[in-house]
Amino acid sequence: MNKALYSAEKKYFECCSETVEGYSEALYFYLENYHTALKSIYDPLLFSTGDTARIQDWLIKNKPYMPEDFAAYFYVDEKKTGYFSNGNIVGLEGRNYVDKSNYIDSDFFVSNIMYSKLSSSPVFVIGIPYFDDNHSLKGILCAVFKIEVMQKITDAITLSEKKYVYLQDRTGRFLVHPDKSYLGEVFIPDDEHYKAISSEFISSQIQGKIETVNENDEVVNLIYNRVKLCEWILAIAFPKVELEQIYRQQNSTKVTIILISVLSLGIFVFLEMSLLNYFYKNQLVNAVYDPLTNLYSRQFFEKIADRHLKKNPRVKFMLIEADIRGFKFINQNYGEENADKMIFYLSTLLNKAVQSYKGLICRGYADHFYIMLEVHNVYKAMSMFKKKLEQLNDLIKAYEIPFFPKFGITFFRPEQKRNVSVKELIGQASFAKSTIKDNMILPYAIYNSRLLDKVNEEHYIEATMEKALENGEFFVMYQPKILLADDKIVGGEALVRWKTNDIGLLTPDKFIPLFEKNGFITKLDFYVYEQVFKFISRQLKENQPIVPISVNMSRNHNKPDKFMHDFMELFNKYNIPPEYIQVEIIERSVMDSKTLCEITDRLHEKGFSVAMDDFGSGESSLNMLTKVPVDVLKFDRYFLLSTMNEKGAVDEKSARFMSSLIELSRNLEKQTVFEGVETEEQRDFLKKIRCDQVQGYFYSKPLLENEFLEFIEKHSN
Numbered sequence: 001m002n003k004a005l006y007s008a009e010k011k012y013f014e015c016c017s018e019t020v021e022g023y024s025e026a027l028y029f030y031l032e033n034y035h036t037a038l039k040s041i042y043d044p045l046l047f048s049t050g051d052t053a054r055i056q057d058w059l060i061k062n063k064p065y066m067p068e069d070f071a072a073y074f075y076v077d078e079k080k081t082g083y084f085s086n087g088n089i090v091g092l093e094g095r096n097y098v099d100k101s102n103y104i105d106s107d108f109f110v111s112n113i114m115y116s117k118l119s120s121s122p123v124f125v126i127g128i129p130y131f132d133d134n135h136s137l138k139g140i141l142c143a144v145f146k147i148e149v150m151q152k153i154t155d156a157i158t159l160s161e162k163k164y165v166y167l168q169d170r171t172g173r174f175l176v177h178p179d180k181s182y183l184g185e186v187f188i189p190d191d192e193h194y195k196a197i198s199s200e201f202i203s204s205q206i207q208g209k210i211e212t213v214n215e216n217d218e219v220v221n222l223i224y225n226r227v228k229l230c231e232w233i234l235a236i237a238f239p240k241v242e243l244e245q246i247y248r249q250q251n252s253t254k255v256t257i258i259l260i261s262v263l264s265l266g267i268f269v270f271l272e273m274s275l276l277n278y279f280y281k282n283q284l285v286n287a288v289y290d291p292l293t294n295l296y297s298r299q300f301f302e303k304i305a306d307r308h309l310k311k312n313p314r315v316k317f318m319l320i321e322a323d324i325r326g327f328k329f330i331n332q333n334y335g336e337e338n339a340d341k342m343i344f345y346l347s348t349l350l351n352k353a354v355q356s357y358k359g360l361i362c363r364g365y366a367d368h369f370y371i372m373l374e375v376h377n378v379y380k381a382m383s384m385f386k387k388k389l390e391q392l393n394d395l396i397k398a399y400e401i402p403f404f405p406k407f408g409i410t411f412f413r414p415e416q417k418r419n420v421s422v423k424e425l426i427g428q429a430s431f432a433k434s435t436i437k438d439n440m441i442l443p444y445a446i447y448n449s450r451l452l453d454k455v456n457e458e459h460y461i462e463a464t465m466e467k468a469l470e471n472g473e474f475f476v477m478y479q480p481k482i483l484l485a486d487d488k489i490v491g492g493e494a495l496v497r498w499k500t501n502d503i504g505l506l507t508p509d510k511f512i513p514l515f516e517k518n519g520f521i522t523k524l525d526f527y528v529y530e531q532v533f534k535f536i537s538r539q540l541k542e543n544q545p546i547v548p549i550s551v552n553m554s555r556n557h558n559k560p561d562k563f564m565h566d567f568m569e570l571f572n573k574y575n576i577p578p579e580y581i582q583v584e585i586i587e588r589s590v591m592d593s594k595t596l597c598e599i600t601d602r603l604h605e606k607g608f609s610v611a612m613d614d615f616g617s618g619e620s621s622l623n624m625l626t627k628v629p630v631d632v633l634k635f636d637r638y639f640l641l642s643t644m645n646e647k648g649a650v651d652e653k654s655a656r657f658m659s660s661l662i663e664l665s666r667n668l669e670k671q672t673v674f675e676g677v678e679t680e681e682q683r684d685f686l687k688k689i690r691c692d693q694v695q696g697y698f699y700s701k702p703l704l705e706n707e708f709l710e711f712i713e714k715h716s717n
């Protein structure tokens with residue numbers, strides 16, 4: 001193949017993959033928006049009372065403010081009883097979304113497709129857990145959605161024609177399909193191509209995967225991605241003609257693809273900001289008052305708002321950006337004068353509302369307004385906002401030209417971050433507002449720190465991690481390891497969690513990569529080791545049951561001498577036989593296999609066992625198998641996932657490969673452990689090929705100390 005053509009093709013696929021990635025990000029974003037809407041009635045104070053009658057009243061009262069896309073919403077208490085916004089009280093025992101294990105690792109959960117008696121069409125549920133101070137789950141606030149909402153969303157995110165979008169939940173049921181008759185179904189027709197699609201859909205290693213199949217007599221390239229958090233599977237089919245055209249044109253630069261991504265939203269905010277700067281630089285705006293509305297100018301607003309923020313370091317603020325949907329269109333169709341009138345009208349309404357709360361308001365350029373208010377409680381502020389919004393909408397209805405304002409909202413919580421500027425808050429509110437699509441019913445969006453605030457979050461984490469360690473905000477959970485021969489517990493893995501005061505429970509993926517970057521992980525590792533040692537030694541001292549525990553050793557410990565010294569110093573403080581401790585090591589880029597061998601040997605000398613973690617995820621794994629003298633091979637979760645077909649059964653070829661790999665491990669006298677065993681089929685298969693142990697949600701998610709002890713009680717000899 002001609003080199004230029006080859007690179008054109010490569011470029012084309014890169015663009016397509018980016019589109020799919022952006023699309024998946026956009027879907028996640030919509031789900032996040034639902035989550036945020038639900039969160040606006042999340043009232044921890046009220047939930048902490050456990051008074052379900054009052055909680056249900058609260059839900060019913062808030063009904064008018066909830067988006068129409070919510071088919072229903074409800075609160076589930078500890079007894080698994082659901083208190084619904086329509087007044088119903090229903091027992092929900094056995095439903096997947098009330099299972100507490102779904103909430104251990106995440107502060108919101110998106111279910112797979114379900115069939116509900118209450119609704120004619122299949123639904124899915126978004127749940128937000130409520131934990132008490134002891135990290136124990138007391139309730140769940142849930143919203144139900146008909147799967148049609150996903151179709152509506154994908155219809156709204158337009159791709160150029162001839163691109164088909166598929167969305168499946170983790171079990172393979174379609175939420176979106178070009179042929180509507182497949183919605184809610186697991187679709188496996190006889191066609192071999194479809195089988196290929198479906199199995200790829202369900203197996204896990206599909207990120208960015210490209211595949212060529214026949215779709216309605218047209219050859220397409222299918223590109224896959226996973227939607228964050230819910231792990232739904234997205235595929236977009238790009239017609240092959242597109243690629244052929246490139247060949248004809250022989251020009252890679254002419255590839256045009258609409259990129260829908262959060263990135264483009266970022267650019268939008270950036271553009272808006274630069275436009276504004278342009279106005280300022282050219283002194284097109286008045287310094288203090290806006291001549292049209294007599295409100296403050298934005299420049300002046302920023303000045304006094306900043307002063308306000310500095311003067312009140314402990315106060316929470318709400319910043320709102322408002323504008324009018326399709327204002328450009330109004331300007332063109334009704335003329336500038338009418339548009340100005342409309343702005344003035346809106347300004348009087350907004351100003352009146354703001355003045356009743358002693359807030360600040362200004363107009364930026366065109367139809368853009370900014371509002372800053374002091375608030376005490378985010379949830380109360382939101383319910384106040386919604387009330388005002390209703391009044392505002394009533395007044396607007398009386399206006400001669402129909403128009404609809406929309407709002408981006410952000411909250412500044414001083415405990416989260418100090419020193420924020422009004423500009424930054426405006427950026428956040430703008431960003432939130434830019435996520436409101438014209439077809440969305442909810443006219444406001446709340447800035448979600450998880451999306452854009454990542455950088456701030458990192459700052460926050462870095463600024464608070466040391467204190468958090470001192471304050472005992474990190475704690476350890478234990479996930480059981482099961483011996484397949486008799487289904488009994490033979491060990492556990494210690495997994496760290498961080499319960500922050502401000503942003504809730506964090507799972508390791510949120511902070512470990514950062515801690516690896518800044519080096520804090522070595523400290524945290526030792527903290528975890530000490531917690532584990534304490535736990536084991538207490539059990540032994542009291543003659544209570546306990547099993548050997550595996551601890552993780554991060555890739556940052558790259559000096560065997562120092563590590564062993566510190567590890568033994570800590571270990572010797574507790575009177576524990578070393579057989580109770582296993583160390584999980586990982587292949588690492590910074591460390592050669594020689595160093596890895598050295599650490600393993602040194603740990604062996606002291607009587608600890610050593611496991612190779614995430615085996616099968618790196619390229620050199622097979623190489624390591626013979627080189628590093630570990631006792632245990634822990635197979636990565638993805639290893640198992642990648643061998644499953646559409647029905648969750650193991651693919652024959654993979655089965656043979658795994659079977660021989662286990663055989664090989666056995667010959668090398670290494671124990672085998674599989675991680676991420678979630679289904680009975682997987683367990684049975686692993687048992688059949690004589691894998692020794694498994695660890696996974698099928699048996700148990702990571703547990704709190706006391707839960708883990710209960711598990712030992714129930715599952716040991």
Ligand code: C2E
Nearest residue numbers: 495496507508525528552553554676677678695696697698
């Ligand atoms: P890992 O060592 O591979 O730990 C296993 C991870 O897989 C855990 O995630 C566990 O909750 C998850 N898992 C177990 N069974 C299943 C299953 O059936 N399905 C699914 N979907 N997941 C399952 P977790 O706790 O979020 O930890 C993520 C990673 O963070 C760990 O991966 C480990 O690399 C790191 N980590 C956790 N705790 C520590 C620690 O104390 N020190 C260090 N250095 N790293 C840690």
Ligand code: CA
Nearest residue numbers: 493552584613
């Ligand atoms: Ca591990």
Ligand code: CA
Nearest residue numbers: 613614636675
């Ligand atoms: Ca692992």
